Each structure stands twice: as structure tokens, then as C-alpha cells.
Amino acid sequence: GNSVTQMEGPVTLSEEAFLTINCTYTATGYPSLFWYVQYPGEGLQLLLKATKADDKGSNKGFEATYRKETTSFHLEKGSVQVSDSAVYFCALKEGGGGADGLTFGKGTHLIIQP
């Protein structure tokens, strides 16, 4: 079956540091890949997505590139802010036109210190 593995947190960084959160996946076919963010007390918000190999998703300074050869979709940001503190989820949607929902990783809690 499908699965998503992401680095466990918490990840604690200082403001303006470089961020990488690793995500690897196992899936049949060609899935779409997503990063969602969850702020305290809120639901999940779509941060960025990529639907095919070598696509780069980007939003709010965050980027992730769909690497089929390494089955990875690592999240990066060049300079984090305190407001980026949240839980980040990597997820996949199986390709092929199925109606199943998303498969999520366990989430990475990111803490940015001023």
C-alpha cells in the first residue's frame, strides 16, 4: 500500500535559519504530492503541491521538488520566521483516477525561536 515517511520532530530552529523537512514515499503509479500545514487549533491548510516528476511546488517562501528517482518531496525554506511554527504534513494522492483520500505522514512539529 501507499505510505509516507517524514522526519519526526520537534524540529527547533532559530529565526532566519534554513529549513529542510525530509519526506519520502511509497506508492504505486504516479502519485500527486502535497505539503499541508496545521497551525495550533486550526485545520490543515494546503501549503504546496506537485503533480508529476520534477515539478517544483512553491508558496510563501517554501519549496519542494517531486523527485521520482529518490521517491522524495523534501520541504525547504531559506529563512524561517517565528510565524512558521506549526506542524507540517507530507501527503500523497494515488494516481490513476481513484477516489481514495490522501495518505499522510505522521507530521513534523516545527518550532522557530526568535
Add this chain to the structure above:
Amino acid sequence: DSGVTQTPKHLITATGQRVTLRCSPRSGDLSVYWYQQSLDQGLQFLIHYYNGEERAKGNILERFSAQQFPDLHSELNLSSLELGDSALYFCASSPVLVNNYGYTFGSGTRLTVV
């Protein structure tokens, strides 16, 4: 505000009881997905309804059931509740049956079983 409305926000009930969680999708969205977020299992897809019909099932227990009504709102029914059912329950909506571009999540219902 994502446009996906979930009620109630919090629910406390006793073991063995039955509860109903409600989700109103974004205006125009025909698909509703239900997810459970717990500390041990993470985020898991439960079930997907499209325009009133069940279209996919994930890791949904037999004690749980859902339906989608003609006005497109959906209800998740949880019965014979156990302590382990305590979790955040999210719904997400999408305009189409098969969406490879990401869904819109509600802010969730926190269920506590005591």
C-alpha cells in the same frame, strides 16, 4: 475561514455512547472526505462521499458510518464509543470526484470519550 464548516468544535461523551459530527462543504463542492487525527495513528482517511454516494472507504471502523445529504452536507456517526476513539475528526471538501490538486479542510471536531 476555509469555507468548510464543522460542528460541533468540541464534544465530550461517555464510552458506549453515539455521536454525530457534521460537515458543510465549501459552496459548490460535491466531494466530502472524513479523516481522523489521533496521537498514535496520525491522520487517517476514513471515507469519501461524492454527490450523495459513497465513493471510497479507508480505515473506517464498522462502528462508524457516514452519509451525505441532498444539500451536500455530511454527517459522520460514531457509535459504541471507546476511549480510543478520542481524536480530532476533520472533513475536507473538493469540487470534483477525483482531485489530484488538494482539498480544503475544516477546522475539525475534537471528540473526547471519557
